[in-house]
Amino acid sequence: MILILQLLLALSLRADGYSWYQVLDCISRSSDLSDSEYITTYYFNKDPFLRFNSTVGEFVGYTELGVKNAELFNKGPEVQRMRGELERYCKPNLQLVYTHILDKAVKPKIRLTSEKQASQGHPALLMCSAYGFYPPAIDMYWLRDGEKVTSDVVSTEEMADGNWYYQIHSHLEYTPTSGEKISCVVEHASSKKPIIVDWGGSFPDSDRDKIFIGASGFVLGIILSTAGFLYYKKKSPGQIRESSADIDPSGVLMSD
Numbered sequence: 001m002i003l004i005l006q007l008l009l010a011l012s013l014r015a016d017g018y019s020w021y022q023v024l025d026c027i028s029r030s031s032d033l034s035d036s037e038y039i040t041t042y043y044f045n046k047d048p049f050l051r052f053n054s055t056v057g058e059f060v061g062y063t064e065l066g067v068k069n070a071e072l073f074n075k076g077p078e079v080q081r082m083r084g085e086l087e088r089y090c091k092p093n094l095q096l097v098y099t100h101i102l103d104k105a106v107k108p109k110i111r112l113t114s115e116k117q118a119s120q121g122h123p124a125l126l127m128c129s130a131y132g133f134y135p136p137a138i139d140m141y142w143l144r145d146g147e148k149v150t151s152d153v154v155s156t157e158e159m160a161d162g163n164w165y166y167q168i169h170s171h172l173e174y175t176p177t178s179g180e181k182i183s184c185v186v187e188h189a190s191s192k193k194p195i196i197v198d199w200g201g202s203f204p205d206s207d208r209d210k211i212f213i214g215a216s217g218f219v220l221g222i223i224l225s226t227a228g229f230l231y232y233k234k235k236s237p238g239q240i241r242e243s244s245a246d247i248d249p250s251g252v253l254m255s256d
Contacts, residue, residue, distance in 0.1 A: 003027070003028045003029075003094060003097060003098070003102065004025055004026070004027050005025070005026040005090070005093055005094060005097065006023060006024065006025050006026075007023070007024040008021060008022075008023055008024075009021060009022040009023075009024070018044075018045060019043075019044070019045060020042070020043065020044050021042075021043050022040060022041070022042050022043070023040070023041050023043065024038075024039075024040045024085075024089075025037075025038070025039040025040070025041075026038055026089070026090035026091075026093060026094055027039065028090075028094045028098075031098045031102070031103060033091050033094055033095065033098075036086065036090055036091060036094055037053065037054050037055055037086070037090075038052075038053075038054040038082075038085045038086040038089065038090045039051065039052070039053050039054070040052045040082065040085070042066070042069075044065075047062075047063070048062055048066075049061065049062050049063040049065055049066035049069075050062065050065075050066040050069050050070060050073075052073075052079075052082045054082075054083065054085070054086040054090075057079075057083060058070075058074045058079055059073045059074050059078075059079060059082075101164075102135065104134065105134060105135065105188070105189045105190035106132065106133055106134040106165065106190055107133065107188065107190035107191055107195075108130035108131060108132060108133030108138065108186060108188055108190070108195070109130070109131045109132050109133075110128065110129070110130055110184065110186055110195060110197045111128070111129045111131070112126065112127070112128050112129075112184050112197045112198075112199055113126070113127050113129075114126055114127075114199075115127050115171070118175060118176050123152075123173050123174055123175045124173070124174055124175070124176055125171060125172070125173050126171070126172045126174070126182065126184075126199060127169060127170070127171050127172075128140060128142070128169070128170045128172070128184035128186075128197070129167065129168070129169045129170075130167060130168050130169075130186050130188075131165075131167045132161070132165045132166075132167070133165065133166055133167075133188055133190065134164055134165055134166065134190075135166075135189060136158040136160070136166045137158075137188075137189065138158060138166070138168055138186065138187070138188045139186070139187040139188075140155060140168055140170050140184070140185070140186050140187075141153075141170075141184075141185050142170070142172045142182065142183070142184060142185070143181075143182070143183040143184075143185055143196075144174070144180065144181070144182050144183075145180050145181050146181070149172060149174075152172060152173040152174060153170060153171065153172055153173075154170070154171045154173075155168065155169065155170040155171070156168055156169045156170070170184070172184075181198065181199075182198070182199040183196050183197060183198045183199065184196070184197045184199070185197075
């Protein structure tokens, strides 16, 4: 990974658009800064005309004006000042970035879900997702009974969230077999050993929602049925009323 710190110094010379500006670059490919470079480039109307590179150690001109300035600066104190910018300016700032940002590692959050269950003629589909990790370099793969899966896998690239964190997703298409074990494995700088998440065989989100809705309807039906029965019992007579007339065994209606 190449780290570049850049500073732009600009000066507008005329109102009709002529401009002069200077770009300072601090470049490093490793955290020990052994290969770091300091480069400053002078531009006139977007065209570079003069540059100093700490690796070269002197000014180099690209235009007639740039060549003349390079000859002048290389004979004076300006070149000595530029040679000291790598140690004075670049390395301290590069080290701050490595220490507080690039060398920090944030462990990913892993989620394993079923996107589609197997049906007649169609395999199942699992998705493994890793969220909120840093740095972006990550390795995600699948295991089936301990063996790495090399086919029927589609994975995305690491995607930036816009807040220094990243996410990645991988899909596995497979036909379930009784007793098998399927796992998603993530290897990242934030963990000394691989992060392994085993598939537990739960329902996919869509099926889980259907089950929840069905169960809720069943429970609601029981509640409504119970409430109706209690209401009926409350409104029904608790006992048969006593009549003011009696019937004798002979069938003749007799009054009190």
